[in-house]
Amino acid sequence: MPQEHRLGTYLRDRRERVDPAALGLGGTRRRTPGLRREEVAQRAHISTTWYTWLEQGRGGAPSGDVLERIAHALMLTDAEREHLFLLGLGRPPEARYREPAGITPRLQRVLDALEPCPAIMRTAIWDVVAWNRAATVMLIDYGSLPPERRNILRYLFLDARARDVQYDWLSVARYVVGAFRLDAARAGAGKAVEALVDELCRASPEFNTLWHEHDVGSHGEGIKHIRHPELGPLSFEYSAFAVDGRPDLSLVLYNPVDPADVERIAARLRKGR
Template sequence: MSVNTARSLGDFLRSRRSRLDPASFGYSGRRRTPGLRREEVAQRAHISPTWYTWLEQGRGGAPSAEVLDRISGALMLTDTEREHLFMLGLGRPPEVRYKSLEGVHPRLQRLLDSLEASPAIIKTAIWDVVAWNRAAAVVLTDYGTLPPGERNILQFLFRNPTVRAKQHDWESVARFVVGAFRADVARAGLASEVSELVDELCGASPEFEALWRDNDVLNHGDSNGIKRLLHPVLGQIELEYSAFSVDGRPDLGMIVYTPMDPEIAARVKVLAAAKA
C-alpha cells in the first residue's frame, strides 16, 4: 500500500467514525470530539486498538479482507462505503454479497418500464428474475403469472417445454446459460446456497447434468450477443442483448434485449401496450 493510499484510508476511517452517535451504541460520557473513540471501533471490530489507531494514522499496513469486513460492520458502512473501503485497503472491490429479495427499487422498475419495445429483466446471482417490463412479459415469459419461487431462468430453460421450444438453438443457449450461471454463483460465493437447485436440475434433466459436469465458465461477453426466438405471434425474431450491473447491487444484473428489426420492435411495443 502506497503512502498516499494509506493516508486516504486513514482519512476515510476517521470521517466514518466521527459520524457515528456514541449513545446509539450504548456509550456514554462527555467527549471532546464527535463520534466513537478509536478503541470503541476496535472493540466492535474485534481488532487491536493499537493497530486500528495505526490504520487511521496511515501506518498500519495493508489489512486483510476479513479485517476490512469487521471494520465495515463496526462503522456501519453502507454497501457503497464498504466497496470504497476495500478499494482503499486492498485495491479491489469486496466479494459480492448476495441478498435475497423479491423486488427492486422503484426507480429500477421505472427504467425497465421506459423500454417499451425492448424486453428487459433484472436477475439475481442465482438467476432468479426479480423484475421485468411488459415487453419481457410478452416476448420472453410472463413472470407475473408465476409465484416468486418459480421464476428461475435455469428452471425455465431445462424444465419448461414451452420455453425450450421458443429457442432457435436450444443446445447453444443451454450451454451458455449454465456456464454463465456457474461464473455468477462462484463470484457471489453461493455454491452451497445453490446446491439444492443444482441437484434438482441434475435429477430432472440429464442435459443439465452433462453441462454441469463440463465445468464451463462463461460470461455475457463470451457470447455473440444475439438471441433468436420463435415467438407464437411475432414468428422468428432476432434480439441483440446486453448485460449491465446494477449500481450499488453487485448481486443483481440487468439484461436488455433489443429487436434488430424495426418492424418487430414496433409490434413488440403494440403487444406490450396491450398487456398494460
C-alpha cells in the same frame, strides 16, 4: 498523501461520523464526536494499539478479514466498504451474495419505459424479480409463475415451453449454464447456488451433464433467436447491465434486430391492452 495515510484519514473520518447512541454508547460524556478508537477496536475484535496505528498510517497492510471487521464496526455502507478495501488493499472486497429485496418503483418505471423492447431484472442466481409487459408477451409471463419458479434455469430446463421457442435448445442451454456459473461465482452466491444446482441436477439429466462440464462464459451481450407463437421468428440483440447501487441485480434488455419487428411487437402490445 501516501496510501496508508489516505486509509487512516478515511478511518478517522468514518469513526467520527458514527453516532454512539445508535450503539447504546451514549451514556458517557464525550469530548470528541463519534466513537473512540478503543470502541472501534473492541467492535472489530482487534487491538486498540493496532487500530490506532492504522489511523496514524503506520499499522502496515491490514488483511481483508480485518477490513471486513472494521467495516462492520463502523457500520459502513456497501459503497463505503468498497472504498475502504480499495484504500487498504488496492482491490474491492470479496463478493458477498445477499437475497434480493425486490426493486424500487423507479427501477420498474425504467423497465416500463424500455418498451417495446422486452426487459427483465435478474439476480446473480438468475431469479427474475421484475419485467415489463414486452417481456411478458415476447418471452414468458413471469407473473403467471409462482415466485420460486421465476428462475431462468428452472424455466429453461424444466419447462417444455422453453424448448418449443428455441431453435437450438442445447446450444442455448450450454451457453446459459456457463454464464450462470460465472455470474454466481462473481457474486459469492455459493450456498444459494448449491441448492439450485442440486435441484436441477436431480430434475434434469441435461443440466447435470452441462454443469459437470465446468464451462464458463459471459452473458454481457449477444443475439437471441426465438419462435414466437404469434409473430413467428424473431431475433433480439441482448445486453446485460449492472444496476448501480444494486450489486445483486442486472438489467437485461432485448432489442429487436430487425427495425420492422419493433412495430410488430408494439402492435402486439397494443392488442393485449
